[in-house]
Amino acid sequence: MIKGSSVRTATHPIDKLFLDRWSPRAMSGGAITDGDLRVLFEAARWAPSSYNSQPWRMLYARRDTPQWPLLFDLMVEFNQAWTKNAAALVLFVSRETFEHNGKPAPTHSFDCGAAWVSLALQGELKGYVVHGMQGFDYDRAKTALDIPAGYRVEAMAAIGLPAPKETLPPEMQAKEAPSDRRPLAEILCEGKFAW
Numbered sequence: 580m581i582k583g584s585s586v587r588t589a590t591h592p593i594d595k596l597f598l599d600r601w602s603p604r605a606m607s608g609g610a611i612t613d614g615d616l617r618v619l620f621e622a623a624r625w626a627p628s629s630y631n632s633q634p635w636r637m638l639y640a641r642r643d644t645p646q647w648p649l650l651f652d653l654m655v656e657f658n659q660a661w662t663k664n665a666a667a668l669v670l671f672v673s674r675e676t677f678e679h680n681g682k683p684a685p686t687h688s689f690d691c692g693a694a695w696v697s698l699a700l701q702g703e704l705k706g707y708v709v710h711g712m713q714g715f716d717y718d719r720a721k722t723a724l725d726i727p728a729g730y731r732v733e734a735m736a737a738i739g740l741p742a743p744k745e746t747l748p749p750e751m752q753a754k755e756a757p758s759d760r761r762p763l764a765e766i767l768c769e770g771k772f773a774w
């Protein structure tokens with residue numbers, strides 16, 4: 580797998596890990612061990628959250644199991660075309676209220692995002708491809724997976740073993756490269772909102 584740091588350059592000296600993680604679509608179809616999968620989920624578990632409320636919930640399915648179609652069938656055709664070679668799919672859901680007082684939790688999605696990126700970075704460190712997805716049916720996810728009211732469906736992720744980009748359909752091969760980012764000046768200002 581191409582390391583993101585081989586083609587991306589940071590403006591300021593961040594750890595190589597942040598450049599190395601990217602979102603390939605080419606996956607070999609190989610399986611992930613239950614042990615490694617747990618390591619990725621464990622990294623998500625240790626994410627920080629408001630009041631340590633840990634609002635994230637992760638529903639997962641490994642390929643070739645009865646649970647796989649529950650998640651796989653939710654995705655748009657484009658995502659199915661490459662995630663068919665993933666080893667596991669994960670659906671991230673977050674609880675909208677605090678358990679300790681029942682009040683709305685303003686940062687539940689933010690906290691869940693922290694859990695997702697922890698999982699993605701741990702996946703990179705262990706040599707897996709981890710690719711986030713919003714291309715799936717959010718309403719159907721709720722019904723197909725029995726997600727109760729009070730939980731927001733956030734995003735999905737595919738986890739797999741890397742493969743050469745030549746294994747992808749031609750139109751996807753063209754996009755199979757680490758992307759760049761906006762300059763800091765476009766996302767940062769000292770004091771008031773200045774855009």
Ligand SMILES: Cc1cc2nc3c(=O)[nH]c(=O)nc-3n(C[C@H](O)[C@H](O)[C@H](O)COP(=O)(O)O)c2cc1C
Nearest residue numbers: 600601602603658710711712713714715734757758
């Ligand atoms: C929440 C989220 C949803 C995404 N949805 C999709 C998707 O449905 N399909 C897809 O191919 N890529 C999807 N991506 C991948 C992004 O396009 C990718 O992360 C972004 O272009 C930055 O590139 P990089 O991750 O390679 O650095 C998603 C990523 C995130 C974090």
